[in-house]
Ligand SMILES: Nc1nc2c(ncn2[C@@H]2O[C@H](COP(=O)(O)OP(=O)(O)OP(=O)(O)O)[C@@H](O)[C@H]2O)c(=O)[nH]1
């Protein structure tokens with residue numbers, strides 16, 4: 262790990278120095294304003310940024326470079342070097358093999374060090390018997406899984422079909438039971454003619470369970486609407502801000518500003534700065550609550566301020582309390598907890614619980630294009646009591662985002678029962 266301090270007249274200049282020396286994978290450990298100018302002639306305060314680079318995580322191993330006659334190159338992404346690492350590992354294994362074979366007593370081969378093979382079958386009939394048992398086991402398993410269990414049998418055809426569809430959409434079992442019980446109490450007959458009616462009832466219940474916050478409206482009250490995005494790493498916070506900021510600027514002709522408290526990685530700073538430059542939006546990168554307050558004040562005359570935050574693991578208590586402090590300084594009008602629908606259900610539950618301290622008041626769900634199971638949208642609303650704000654359906658900026666609507670989302674979770 263290489264750690265170094267960089268001093269410059271502005272944070273931006275210091276970051277450029279970090280990037281030039283440590284590359285885009287450097288992480289920012291700290292930044293602070295220094296009292297007094299760096300050079301007395303300039304008369305302004307200066308800044309110090311402490312950055313680090315974990316070279317072992319990114320650089321190609323020196324020995325491997327030497328072995329392969331490749332000159333050592335500057336740090337690059339892990340992915341760029343991964344295949345080489347595999348090749349290197351194979352080469353080392355081959356080398357070990359040669360070395361070991363040299364010291365082995367003659368007549369013994371490297372294979373003698375392999376784990377012993379399982380004992381051979383002495384009885385030929387035994388393996389035939391075993392195959393028969395496997396075939397029977399397979400047949401029984403598929404028979405059992407194709408049969409509805411006893412409780413499902415009592416449900417009747419329509420309710421069974423509804424249950425199956427909700428299960429396939431990954432609606433929680435408890436919610437499914439609730440829906441099935443409610444429909445069952447209302448309908449005594451279970452003939453085929455009423456199945457589509459039961460599906461409609463289920464759709465209505467799902468639709469009611471998916472609450473939505475509605476489209477963000479800029480408040481023309483002499484102050485900017487502050488919209489913050491928080492959430493775990495890589496869920497699409499910055500991309501969603503880029504989409505929404507573009508939409509409100511281009512389609513609604515509003516004055517938009519960006520503030521990024523995502524200052525942990527150089528690459529993250531560059532990502533938002535690049536977007537801001539392309540979309541001609543002002544952006545401030547802030548390093549602490551004081552700077553956040555200053556930036557929000559500076560942009561208070563705008564219609565909307567989008568605030569990007571660094572992705573945080575809900576399991577890191579220190580990061581969560583940093584975020585809580587930052588959110589207290591922002592006083593956002595809207596706090597969107599950004600979640601990917603592809604995250605495991607149990608993790609989604611933990612994230613929504615642990616992020617409660619950061620006071621989110623709506624959920625923005627991303628990556629709907631990466632699944633066919635939309636039940637988690639319903640589960641999220643029911644389990645948190647929070648409405649959905651937007652849904653993101655791809656990587657394209659600004660197109661792949663839409664305001665969440667209960668009706669359309671309910672139909673993604675359960676159809677009309679015609680299939
Ligand atoms: N398929 C798909 N990809 C998405 C969607 N939204 C974002 N992405 C991609 O997800 C990746 C991460 O997006 P970011 O916006 O950088 O995520 P982030 O939450 O800001 O990440 P950190 O700041 O590192 O925590 C990028 O490759 C995006 O293009 C989406 O709705 N669908």
Ligand SMILES: [Mg+2]
Pocket residue numbers: 498499500523529569570571572
């Ligand atoms: Mg980001």
